[in-house]
Amino acid sequence: MNRPRRITLLQATAVLISTVIGVGVLALPRFTAQSMDTGAPLLTLLGLGVGFLGLILLTLLGMRFPQQTILEYSEAILGKFLGRLGTLILVLFFALLTALIAREFGQVVVASVLRKTPLEVTVLVMLLLAAIPSRNGIDVFAYIHQFYLPFILAPALVIVALSLKNADPLFLQPILGNQPAGMFPGMLTVAALFQGSFVHTLIIPSMRRPQKAWVAALWGLGISGALYVVIAMATLSVFGPELTKQFFWPTLELAKATSLPGAVLERLDAPFLILWVMAVFTTLLSSYYVTAYGMSRLFNLQDHRLFSWFILPFVFVLAMLPGNIHVLYDSIQWVGRAGLVPTILYPLLLLLVAALRGKRGASGGQQTTGQSS
Amino acid sequence: MHPSGVKTIKWFCVLLLIAPWLTGCWDRTELEERGIILGLGIDTVPPEAAKHEDQITETNRKDGFPPPGEEMIKVTAQIAVPGRVPLGPGQGGGSQGGGGQKSVWVIQVMGHTLDDAIQNLQQQVSQELYLGHFRVVIVSEQLEKRGLKKTLDLLMRDPEIRKSSYLLVSRSSADKALTVAPPLERVPTLYLTDMMEQAVWMGKFPQSFIGNFFTAYAAKGREGYLPYIQPKGGKKQEFHIEIDGIALFVEDKMVGKTEPLEIASYLEIMGVEQAGNSITVPIPEGKGHVRFTAFSRETKKWVEMKKGRPHLKVSIYVETEIDEKSNLLQHVDSTQVIKRIDKEIEERLEQVSLQLVKKTQKKGSDIFGFGERVRAKEPVYWNRHIRTNRKWRQVYRTLPVDIQVKHITRRTGMRER
Structure with a gap:
């Protein structure tokens, strides 16, 4: 099928950045410090490397099949049945991911600001917020991301810059960590934070120049990854590894401990949370969009709008399953690590098989072979 | 159904949808x-x-x-x-009662x-x-x-x-x-x-x-x-x-x-740039005392490993201003005199700072964070011998500490001598 090619390189990059930066920002310093104490920034960098691997595979595939998304060319590569199976797994995974993002958001809000508001309400409102714009086409989707990008990057950078005055560089040394207990699992957990970048596959077929998709991937993950590393460094250098391990959301504590000069605002957690809602929204929108779009591919339908509403109750119920915050974070960790199979290994498999079978999608404005009229 | 009836129902549904959003915030507190x-x-x-x-x-x-x-x-x-509770200076004067x-x-x-x-x-x-x-x-x-x-x-x-x-x-x-x-x-x-x-x-x-x-x-x-x-x-x-x-x-x-003056020593060892403490020194080879107030300092701390044991090193640099002199006849106006006084202050500051460190060592309370420096800079030693807070407390008690002070009199106020 022919898609309008209207998404610019900047938009594609913006989608990646604002998708990747999301709920994970708050807890990242905690679990990196838990697995590698002072080596947390390095661990973040390693995790970024793993996440980047997945995105590169996806981008290579996308450039090979510039007309289609992974949900479509997988059938061309693996055959109808296996391709559909892969799509099903991806859809299930992204539904779960969406649910966990919404739930983590709700958990933070209930614990820190709106303590009397029922968790269900916060989660449902957030899911509704994602469901409504996900009914739009990919152009509007990209515009939304582009619009919110500055609101996502700026506050994090401001807080990091302001927190520097309380920073102690000793807390960042040795850069390998004193007792790097769980470097490998920690790396996978960090890599899981970059899973949202999977949305790139939906963007490529609508890009003006899909052959430039790798530039967007490079910049998108580069900028968001750099932000993650900087946040890990700032939090660690202010609180030290031991205290960072004790907070559920060290980044939020960092905002709380940071004040605007001149005592204008003595704690920045409130403004930070407000802007963080935007970051969560864009992340949630992306994974919601992938889920809804995946559903439409699964049932071979042109339009994904129907599923925007259809998946809402399922995602909501999934989000409500974890009993408390510890169960929640355990599931986030396990779902995140397991999710590396569909988001990294699956594209790898596809790329290998495509190369072996010599499959290649049509380029330019030509009609592609295969399914979907 | 009558078309206007449909319209009414539509509007009613819209109102129903809006209603839950207008009830306000759960967490509203007056x-x-x-x-x-x-x-x-x-x-x-x-x-x-x-x-x-x-x-x-x-x-x-x-x-x-x-x-x-x-x-x-x-x-x-x-x-x-x-x-x-007064919210600004405007309301301050109101009631003194x-x-x-x-x-x-x-x-x-x-x-x-x-x-x-x-x-x-x-x-x-x-x-x-x-x-x-x-x-x-x-x-x-x-x-x-x-x-x-x-x-x-x-x-x-x-x-x-x-x-x-x-x-x-x-x-x-x-x-x-x-x-x-x-x-x-x-x-x-x-x-x-x-x-x-x-x-x-x-x-x-x-x-x-x-x-x-x-x-x-x-x-x-x-x-x-x-x-x-x-x-x-x-x-x-x-x-x-x-x-x-x-x-x-x-x-x-x-x-x-600590004693109140030891706060100054703590600030010196920590290298807090903002300085504001005063000290009095007897003028060497002279009569009377001079009071100094510090206004700036800089500190370097490092750890040296000697025979598998960390030695804590501190080098302090303080800049001060003369506040007051107790003997008007005693001139403090030449480079030599000031140099002698600088030397005197350096020795005394070293003593006082060392005293504070010794005191914390005796209590096993490393408020300076020397241990963090050892952990950061000598991870091999730390991982093999220390690892925990308790162990560091024990080791800290016995470690040799070396403090060096460099003092410079920068300003003397409005009096020439």
Whole structure:
């Protein structure tokens, strides 16, 4: 099928950045410090490397099949049945991911600001917020991301810059960590934070120049990854590894401990949370969009709008399953690590098989072979 | 159905959809309904007082919710009275009388833990108690020596509490220290925070928010410290507060305190750039004394490994200004004299600083964070020999420390000699 090619390189990059930066920002310093104490920034960098691997595979595939998304060319590569199976797994995974993002958001809000508001309400409102714009086409989707990008990057950078005055560089040394207990699992957990970048596959077929998709991937993950590393460094250098391990959301504590000069605002957690809602929204929108779009591919339908509403109750119920915050974070960790199979290994498999079978999608404005009229 | 009927139903549905969004916020709290706690004072109570505690959060029966079995504490809370707390300088002049127009309500309760006490307090107060604006917790020295555990957890866990509040150790009872209300400021706790902030700004005290204490408390190679205050003045109404040193901690227990001048040594070793302490030195080979006030300092710290043992090295650089000279006839006007004085100060500063380090070593309380430096710079040694807080405390007691001071007299005021 022919898609309008209207998404610019900047938009594609913006989608990646604002998708990747999301709920994970708050807890990242905690679990990196838990697995590698002072080596947390390095661990973040390693995790970024793993996440980047997945995105590169996806981008290579996308450039090979510039007309289609992974949900479509997988059938061309693996055959109808296996391709559909892969799509099903991806859809299930992204539904779960969406649910966990919404739930983590709700958990933070209930614990820190709106303590009397029922968790269900916060989660449902957030899911509704994602469901409504996900009914739009990919152009509007990209515009939304582009619009919110500055609101996502700026506050994090401001807080990091302001927190520097309380920073102690000793807390960042040795850069390998004193007792790097769980470097490998920690790396996978960090890599899981970059899973949202999977949305790139939906963007490529609508890009003006899909052959430039790798530039967007490079910049998108580069900028968001750099932000993650900087946040890990700032939090660690202010609180030290031991205290960072004790907070559920060290980044939020960092905002709380940071004040605007001149005592204008003595704690920045409130403004930070407000802007963080935007970051969560864009992340949630992306994974919601992938889920809804995946559903439409699964049932071979042109339009994904129907599923925007259809998946809402399922995602909501999934989000409500974890009993408390510890169960929640355990599931986030396990779902995140397991999710590396569909988001990294699956594209790898596809790329290998495509190369072996010599499959290649049509380029330019030509009609592609295969399914979907 | 009639087309307008359909329209009506449509509109009705829209209204139904809108309604839930207009009911407002779950967490709405009116200002008047909030009991804003500005400060807390925590004291020990004699054991017999436990019998008088209200059974708000626990039962007497063992199979119910028995009290945690810890010693009781007495909590003094200062609650802001709505409308009386001055919001700016414009309202300041209003009432000097004090008596009838108190800006805060002071109320005391007992409890086993801080939260227990606050819940007990809630039972006696109509408004919902709110901790988001509280600025100062004063804990009496006696209680600090028993350990702060029961206080710290709530302060770390509660999302509303700011990490930039102050935790102070008071020599006498905390409830007394909390109510210090000089005419300079109408809200007592705000006076206390101002006092701390000014001291930090003038370079007379290290920054010591609750958050700083938590960081040091959690770190493996470092111990926390808190400001130590002492009420001054005799009569009940007119006493005020003096910053009297640094309270040394081992984990959550206070183990000692420094002398007031040792705060300066601490700042020097920590390399806090803002300096504001004064010292007096006898003029070598002369008569009388010269007083100096420091205005800038810089410190380098490093660890040297000698025979598999870390040696702690500190190099301090202080710049000062002459404040006062006690003997008008004695001239301090030549490079030689000033050099001699510099030398004299350097030796004395080295002595005083070393004394402070020795003191903390004796208590096993590494408030300087030397251990963090060893952990960061000599990870091999740390991972093999130290690893834990407890081990570092033992090792810290025996480590050699070397302090070097370089002093430079930069300014002499308006007098030439």
